[in-house]
Amino acid sequence: MTRPLPSTVVSDLAEIVGHEHVITDPERLLVYESDGLTAYRRPPRAVVLPSSTEEISAVVELLHSNGIEVIPRGAGTGLSGGALTTPEGVIVGTARMNRILKIDVENRLAIAQPGVINARLTEATNPYGLYYAPDPSSQSTCTLGGNVAENSGGPHCLKYGVTARYVTGLTVVLAGGRIVQLGGVGRDPYSTLDLVGLFVGSEGCFGIATEIEIRLLPITEGVRTLLGIFESVESAGRAVTKIMASGLMPAAVEIVDGPTIEAVEASVFAAGYPLEAGAALVIEFDGTEAGLDLDADRAEKCCLEEGAIEVQRATDPEHRVKLWRARKKAFGAMGRIAPDLLVQDATVPRTKLPEVLAGIDDIGNRYGLKIANVFHAGDGNLHPNILFDRQNQNELELVELASKEIMQLCVDAGGTITGEHGVGVDKREYMTLVHGPAELEAMAAAKRVFDPASLFNPGKVLPDVEGEGTTKSEKILAMGE
């Protein structure tokens, strides 16, 4: 059982944030035992819900001065267990910090608190002709603070880039509760190192972002969405390569494979795809209205040349939603056909997609597991979904083994172990597939600069120090000689 917090700490926390925003009874803490990855469950010693930078600072100061680890949490939608507590940790949640503090139309900037939901920022800035570009699939619920921690992506990051490109400044609370300003538009960006860029994607291990300065973009004039139906993933993949090589710059290129289409069609979200479809390819162009039909024509031609069965095109929003349906509903649909689902995340060079997909197929066959693929084809970001039933202990082990093989396959193809979900607790053991001791030590050194006593989200991202620690330093020594 989790060790309760000392009562003086609890009363001091209540003093800072108000009694009703400190959760300490074990029954309520059950709710915070997992984030979006339920394979790991561990309740924290307490949950604190501050409402301002100052409150977060005071809470962190209090906890750190008592040697208590702080686990930051946004909406708890992460898929790598990044918000899972340590046995001794206290979760500091940003749910109540949900205000947009400023919309600066002239400079196309916004300043938001970390608990603001991604899609709300776009809703709030739309009346000014602006929007926030990164659009993770969970954008209707995930928070900007979580996006900063994970450096989140999304389908349209193909053209527009990930979170780091849009975060221009941060107010962060660091170890001991120190409030620090990083970056900000209008200041000499070369006056120091890119600390904002380093903080983005640090998975809550460096501190908590409490105010986020964000660059907004003007809403594009027009959109064209194409849906290509293919007999096989390979031909859809070839069409993607052709489109990208032709000099076109689509906003999004997504592939949904045959098993996924099967799942969607078998669910309440059936989109009416032909049953013989081996893959569906969604391509989107946005920008100046005048050029879009030309782009769409060229992309359509690429699809047909690679053997598309049919290509549909949408210009109005309703039709567009329909074409996106299979992609957007895939995750939920799979929840309906299998009791459990492990969403994997890895990136490979785009040209390696066909061979990697064939390899994943082979791994699925060897382990007797159903693997459905939904992926950001344009930037080679794969999401193999492994379907299983956790009641079946044997199957659970197979899922573990298959996952590891998929990771190795992607790394061998020149890719990496995570493209957008982060390492969290789930992928720590895979870190050694892509990084050697020197790289891991460099990352640990960066963490020590921000959080010397390792009191922010310990046990995440970097593999365990215990056991590996000695071998690691031995290796470094050997290299030095």
Added chain:
Amino acid sequence: MRVDLTDSLSSLLPKEAFGFSVPSSLPAALRTDVETIIAPGSVEEVAMLLQWASERGVGVVPIGTGGHTYPRCPSDPFIVLTTSRLNEIQHYEPADLTMAAGAGVLIRDLATEMAIHGQWLPFDPPDVRNRTLGGLVATGLSGPLWAGYGQLRNHVLGATIVCGNGQTVRLGGKVVKNVAGFDILKPMVGSRGELAIITSATVRIFPLPVLDRLLVLEAADISELVPTARAIATAPIMPASVSLRATSNRSRLLVRLHGAQVSVDSDQKSLEKHTSVSFEVRDSPEDQSLMLEERGGGMNTEPAVRVWALPSRIDALLDVLKQVPGASLNADVYGGSVRVYLPEQISDIESSLTGLQKDIEELGGTMRALQIPAEVNASAYFTKPLADEGELASGLKRAFDPQSILWGIG
């Protein structure tokens, strides 16, 4: 301080690493002190060299061509390390739109290779073609084209670095989306050689635009152009870049539109409607290069500073800057930054700079010295980082260069 280090180094490195002459482009103050310029030919050689230096407490000044930066001058024994021999294109897969190359490869050589496949690297700091890839990454300069393509730091996918203690670290990878661990690569971009020496980098590249159109608007006084520039910066379409150039007798607003002919035509129309002006159009590269390259063909010798403010304050910034006698200006409208080139024969440069710095700071802006005569203490005209930022940056410096042997470009 002059030191003869060649003897102890010659056993360490092959002879190809020696015999480089000191580039004349290096600032005179540094140049006169350089005894030995070393050109390692591999990442292993760089590692050996840095380990050697850190063991002896010898300073290392990293340069690419040495033609675009203003290295600082260590007071202790030092060597200059050039990446010139790390000049191989290591990996180029046009269909993946990624390229990996040694730090010493010139951008113009990369551009030639990429052009064969209809691709390019869309960054345009002054004289970009004659910079090295490593230099570009180390300075983190994007140029005004960042407006349409994003900043360089977002397109560096991976790099191999050698830290001050000789430790080689491979950062990132060759895929565009990668969150496997803390993003140490970000602070390396723009670290100016302070943390580590970048020996190679992988960058995301882009398809060449079908049409690269330059819209030009001329006026006698830059103030006449500022309202139009601001209007463009808030227009519903994003040009590839918007810049303002002014000399004492002529000012130009330059807008680049990239895309297919129809979209460029349409963008131009909507810009002209939005700003109520009509632009002179230049579509041919020959016409354009004259204007785009007018500044920064190689290192300029005159004193220069760069100032920043919120983009919405650029009019106030330019109002101040045009008062500087004889200055020519080069403004990135989206970025809210202006390069200010002062007359070569400026009298009492220190009081000019001090006055300018005061004015800029009053506007809420910041200033940074780019090129200052040797007798002037340039660091007095560097923007001071916020105290906490400075402390964190020092922490990173200690972590990556514990002996503090790397003398970056300040």
Added chain:
Amino acid sequence: MKGTPAYEALGQALDAQRERLLPCVHCGFCLPACPTYNRLGNEADSPRGRLHLIQAVVEGRLEPSSEAFRTHIDRCLGCRACEPVCPSGVEYGTLLELARETATQAVPPGLPTRFLLKVLGTPVLRIPFFFIGRLLRGTGFAALGATVLPSYGPFRAVRLGLAMLASTRRWQLMDSKESMAGIADSGSLDISQKSRVAVLLGCVQEGLFRRINSATARVLEANGYEVVTVGGQDCCGALHAHGGDLESARTLARSNIRVFEASGADLIAVNAAGCGATMKDYGILLEEDPDFAQRAKEVASSVRDVTEILDSSGLRTGASVPCKIAYDHPCHLLHAQGVERAPITVLKAVPDAEVHVVAGAEECCGGAGIYGITHPKLGGLIGGDKVSAVRACSADAVATPNPGCMMQIGAGLRLEASNEGVIHPVELLDESYRRAGFYRAGGVE
């Protein structure tokens, strides 16, 4: 506590719903849709958190009698805004009712809730209860009490209750003296193609809003439907089901199924969103009852919101009623029944009625039965936001097709001394038809 036969039985009841819980993949898409989570920021007050607690009970990790389980299950408004945003299609509403049953059997609910459910479910108590209500309303005592009573301590609940009662008055724009009956002019409609429709009278609706039931029958007839009178109807059981008293809800459902089956109607028109949502789910409510499971499914499949019926074929156009109407979605219509457009179509069918959808119309008004009385602070916060959004429309009246929402929003407006009327959309259509002379004068309402 564990191992006590009573809890084991409760655990089994929830355990049987494992299939309904499993699709929850913990993705968190429901969080921003939840009015209580949005205001409290505590995940135990979110749909995902509540499902997690329910699952913990099923797994035997949490006692149903625990304060945490009861509090957070009780604090749910039951608005079901989480259902349409759930990618996995978790049937939250059904699970909530089961969880409430489990929680209330472990520890009975508070006195006001028990009293209300008892009264509404028992005709001999219900009739005098609403008689007194109408008396308080008619004499102006309710309105007076809502004005003069202080808003603190024990008065707060009484004041709110009286304000809710006072707000059930007919809107002034509607002509109250001239009651209508029968159809004078059936226009050019082809009556033979329209269905036979029975109208659910409901408990609160018949007790305080009989005018809406009359208007419902009239507008249906005016559009060519044959309205059949169904005697012996009872409360639909919605409030009992929401409160966790599923046994009473089932008894009431069986009684209604019998009379509606006997009526021979093709469709059952419901003008209270909460009742419609529950009746459409009769099949699930009675799925374990071998005698009624099939019958319940069939009756449920004939249930429609009255606006759905009206929207299903071209509406007749009546006379002009110039006014500005703010429309708010009842949760049990929008989220539970997926009906979004129909009530707005009905309002827009009235010439010169300007219809504005309230900003945030998809969010609960905080009515949720007697939530404002059982959860004064949170209910007040949610209700206050809704009242502000309604007032921002500067409308003459707010329209919302559910009695609970009408009373909640009406009371909120009244307590802020704001003058908007409160109507059901069919009332406006009815008024338009009356002005057009579609009805015979002089009948009895």
